[in-house]
Amino acid sequence: MEEKPKPVLVIGGGIAGIQAALDLGDMGIEVHLVERKPAIGGRMAQLDKTFPTNDCSICILSPKLADCFRHPNITLHTLSEVKNSTGQKGDFLVKLRKYARFVKEDECINCGECAAKCPVKVSDEFDMGLRKREAIYPYYLQGVPAVMTIDRENCLYLTRDVCRICENFCSRNAIDFEQKDTDVTLHVGAIIVATGFDPFDPSGISQYGYKRYRNVITSLEYERLICASGPTGGHLTRPSDKNPVENIAFIQCVGSRDLKNNRYCSSVCCMHATKEAMLAYEHNTKVKSHIFYMDLRAAGKGFQKYVARGQREYNISYIRGRIAKITEDRNESPIVWYENTQSSKTEKMTVDLAVLATSLVPRKGVEELAKVLGVDLDEYNFFKTDALNPLDTTKPGIFVCGCCREPTDIPESVAQASGAAERAAETVMR
């Protein structure tokens, strides 16, 4: 009888990690999928639509979340982190820290009664701080597992020994303040790293006025604003006065291809700006969008056609020029100052909203993870790979896919995930 292959550990529950886990699970290989946040879904869950098809992001992601949750070969470890790893290819011992949720996953039915009564209000991370949430909360509406989580930093009982109001309203007795953090040791044959990206914080580029001007926002904030499940219910309004937006400047390469910040191209921004401009037009046909770019990089399948369609059907104008600075007028409308390199003139334009296409940077904590795993990072802290083994890290048996490898769009991340799954399967099945 053939020996059962060793399990595979997948670190990161975004679209790349999910795809890798599903492929491996379908091959009959046991998978442990580790996610630091309370629910899987990652950055893709925060997006409103995806390019170049304008599919609803959560609608195409949700079935995969559910598949992961109920797959007989996949074990989900949410609110968990990899703390230690020893061994080599085919034989790794990995220590996970599973943080207490303080909610019994088997009992909670996600009814929300607890959150309705929780008196604490804090900034919501999933909605990019554009909304407040309670200290007991669902990470996001469609999150998997579909249960509440208590935020230990802000819960008044966990920080100050008072309150416990939520317990009084939970009809399932699902709240459990006695839960403790636990350590779990897993024996796996291969590891796939899919930890994804963080958006670059543009407040350091002071000439763009991010955080100083209320109507200058980042693209990920824009995705939440225009999303029907977002903080405004999908109404695209100016943060300052809640008036409808009719004139938008999309500013490309914020922190990317920039000698002072990140020298690399973030690869997805030309396309997501095009998509975001299309969405604004779909919401309101009075919208005029201006995309300020250095080079328009539409190098994926169907991308050039998508850009042409934007120009033709969605009232988008592409202006080649790097924005020198942003100021604002008395109505808090951003004024963008730039050299139009097609006409060689310096120009300025007043808009209702300016959207900064911030670059994609590796997730916070990636250096620590690389050290724990014993793999190398490149000069930008992406996982190091080589040209002919693009999904192998510097340590045999550890593979990588998605945005922690380099900035990558969704179709490409999914393709890489399947590739990494195949590489891992090859390792554990021999």
Added chain:
Amino acid sequence: MGEEIKTFKDLNKEVVERGICGKCGGCVSFCSAGELDALEMGKNEVPQYINEDNCLKCGICYLICPQTDTLNVELQEKFGWKPPIGDYERITSAQTMDKRIRQICTDGGVVTSLLLYLLERNLINGAIVSKKIGRFARKAIVARTPDELIEAAGSTFSGSLHLEELGGKYTTYTPVLSTVKSLEKGYLHDIAVVGTPCQINAIRKMQCLGVIPAHLIKYAIGLFCIENFSFDDAAREMLEKKLDVNLEKIVKLNIKDDFIISLTKGVTIHVPLEEVHEVARPACFTCKDFSNEYADISVGGLGSPDGYTTTLIRTKVGASVYDGALRDGYIQERIFKDAEESRIEKTKMTAKIVSFAGRKRIRAEKKLSKLAGGERLGGKA
């Protein structure tokens, strides 16, 4: 987990029954904002149980009461508190640039002008202010437009007494916190509040815990406060006799160096504060905060010539509001001959505030040590 949580029962025993409840309404505003429906403002505006069975014994009302000490150390750290009057960035004397406000304001109209700036710049969508509805009756209202704001600041007396006054109850105190609880239902967020030190203290304690409804409050403008008054018909008669005035003729009350009563026909009487202490609210005698130490901006007439407001800019948030209002022409600063005069005048202003703050602090310490069970409250502070 260790000792029993202190609940409203303890608050009632240690604060209400000892007669030092400031009636700020903080506990009730929290309880009703959470729709826990255990507390209400009862007769004499002190908090009481609606139904004790509804109380979940969460203990939050006890923590946020300005008369308990439990969160004070944390507040002091958060605001970089230092003696004698708390932290502040700078002190100025300023006045409004708005003609309408100038006609109706108590001192320099700075508070109304700052709020006007915040409203017109969309930095808030409402301000909780106290509206005069009678000589000794004020009501907290939410002003959502510049007109509502100015109307609240400038309501002149209708001539007849307000209903509450007819019942023989007179007070200069406005329970602003009970208004806060209704905000979210009105789809209001980003609110400015003007309040006395006890009210701002309760708001800051709520913000320390991160609890509703104080999360809506973006700006806290604090008034200097030596005491507020609350009295009945008997005391009124006594007061009228002692001061030899008919309270019906009062058009404006103010406290600067002393108690200033402006009567009809332009008559102004100055009364030493000691003379009116007997009608002050008992809770005020146990309060140690004169200069509103945890506000974003603290204001009052003390130390400035008539027509100007002494303004202590305390926090970064406060500085952004003040500087914005100054830049956009809502207020102007008092002009001094030269840097030397400015330095001397500002030192004088600061000294006056420090002296009043010291008086109030000593008074509170004396009173507290006299009270039965004189130790300060909140065991684990």
